[in-house]
Amino acid sequence: MICPSCNxxxxxxxxxxxxxxxxxxxxxxxxxxxxxxxxxxPESRCGSNTREGEVINIGIWVFLSFAILTLVATAMKGFxxxxxxxxxxxxxxxxxxxxxxxxxxxxxxxxxVLAVLVAFGEGYSVARHSTTSYTYLQMGSHQIRIDNSAGxxxxxxxxxxxxxxxxxxxxxxxxxxxSHLLDGIWPIQLSNGRWEGQRICFxxxxxxxxxxxxxxxxxxxxxxxxxxxxxKFSVVMxxxxxxxxxxxxxxxxxxxxxxxxxxxxxxxxxxxxTGWKR
Numbered sequence: 001m002i003c004p005s006c007n008x009x010x011x012x013x014x015x016x017x018x019x020x021x022x023x024x025x026x027x028x029x030x031x032x033x034x035x036x037x038x039x040x041x042p043e044s045r046c047g048s049n050t051r052e053g054e055v056i057n058i059g060i061w062v063f064l065s066f067a068i069l070t071l072v073a074t075a076m077k078g079f080x081x082x083x084x085x086x087x088x089x090x091x092x093x094x095x096x097x098x099x100x101x102x103x104x105x106x107x108x109x110x111x112x113v114l115a116v117l118v119a120f121g122e123g124y125s126v127a128r129h130s131t132t133s134y135t136y137l138q139m140g141s142h143q144i145r146i147d148n149s150a151g152x153x154x155x156x157x158x159x160x161x162x163x164x165x166x167x168x169x170x171x172x173x174x175x176x177x178x179s180h181l182l183d184g185i186w187p188i189q190l191s192n193g194r195w196e197g198q199r200i201c202f203x204x205x206x207x208x209x210x211x212x213x214x215x216x217x218x219x220x221x222x223x224x225x226x227x228x229x230x231x232k233f234s235v236v237m238x239x240x241x242x243x244x245x246x247x248x249x250x251x252x253x254x255x256x257x258x259x260x261x262x263x264x265x266x267x268x269x270x271x272x273x274t275g276w277k278r
Contacts, residue, residue, distance in 0.1 A: 059097035059111045066090035066118065152211075152276070162242045162249070163211050166276050170213040173273040188212070188273060190253075195266065200235050201254040204245060210275035212245040214238050215253055222265040233258070234271060247278045 003010055003018040010018055017024060067090035096102075137144040143156040151167035187208035194201050200219065206212050214236050221231040237255035239245045245253075 057097055057101065057103050058108050059102055060094050062111050062115050063090050063092075063094035063097060067094060157242070163244045163246055164242070165244075166211075168276070170274040170276055173208070173210050173275055188215070190215070193268065195257065195260045198257055198259050199254050200237065200257045201240075201252050202237065203250065204239075204253045205250040206245045206247060208275075209247060209278050210273070211247060211278055212239070212273060212275040214274045216271040216273075217255075217268045218271050219257065220267050220269070221261060222267070224264070244275075 002008070003020060005018060005024075006020050008018070008020050010020065067087050070087045070090060097107075133148045135146040135148060137146070145154050145156070145161065146152075147154065152163050153165045153167075154161040155164045187206075189205040189207065190202040191205075192203040200217075202215075204212070204215065216234055216236045218232060218234055223230050235255040235257050237253035240252040240254055242249070242251060245251050
């Protein structure tokens with residue numbers, strides 16, 4: 001005999017239930033027991049182990065992937081409140097899709113189209129920013145180029161292209177980007193400090209990831225006697241040669257100060273840096 005459920009050969013002695021899949025055999029009818037109760041027939045195992053109607057909720061995975069990718073990108077470039085809001089923007093629909101268990105065919109189509117559009121937009125954005133577009137100009141004896149994507153204007157010097165301006169204001173650089181706690185490995189190094197007349201100058205080496213516009217220091221003049229108080233004032237120093245100090249370059253930074261008091265001892269401390277992210 002062949003079982004109609006699993007199509008396997010069984011002996012003729014099995015007339016009610018298939019010993020292989022426990023499915024009912026064709027033509028079997030439940031018989032009443034002596035006390036009038038109907039004997040229970042074993043449930044068929046064929047197909048019972050398969051979860052029918054289970055559909056992968058694609059919305060959860062798509063929105064959750066967007067949230068995770070945004071979070072990774074935010075962590076790589078530094079946490080910004082606006083980027084964290086974007087993470088929440090994608091995590092919200094993922095939670096909603098999970099809570100409501102939305103698995104309809106229409107929702108799958110909508111999520112699929114959205115995923116394609118977002119992927120296309122991100123790809124276009126990456127390609128646009130990875131391709132630098134320059135506009136070249138000649139201004140008298142100076143050759144100028146404009147980086148349209150970065151909003152930066154460069155001038156050609158004998159040592160190469162150097163930034164001279166940006167189309168947006170400079171921002172203050174955080175201490176994490178310009179930590180100077182360990183001598184010799186500072187991202188922004190100052191050396192050879194000198195006070196000449198009404199100018200204070202330092203040699204600056206820029207190892208940070210910022211194009212530097214200015215450095216503000218606090219100058220302290222030691223008192224000549226214990227009864228006097230130290231004199232403190234701020235000096236804003238700017239590059240002397242290129243106007244801006246590019247990443248990896250060095251230049252002299254100078255700022256205006258009071259006339260140097262003869263035979264005085266002075267020191268300085270950092271206050272702030274300003275520039276643009278490279």
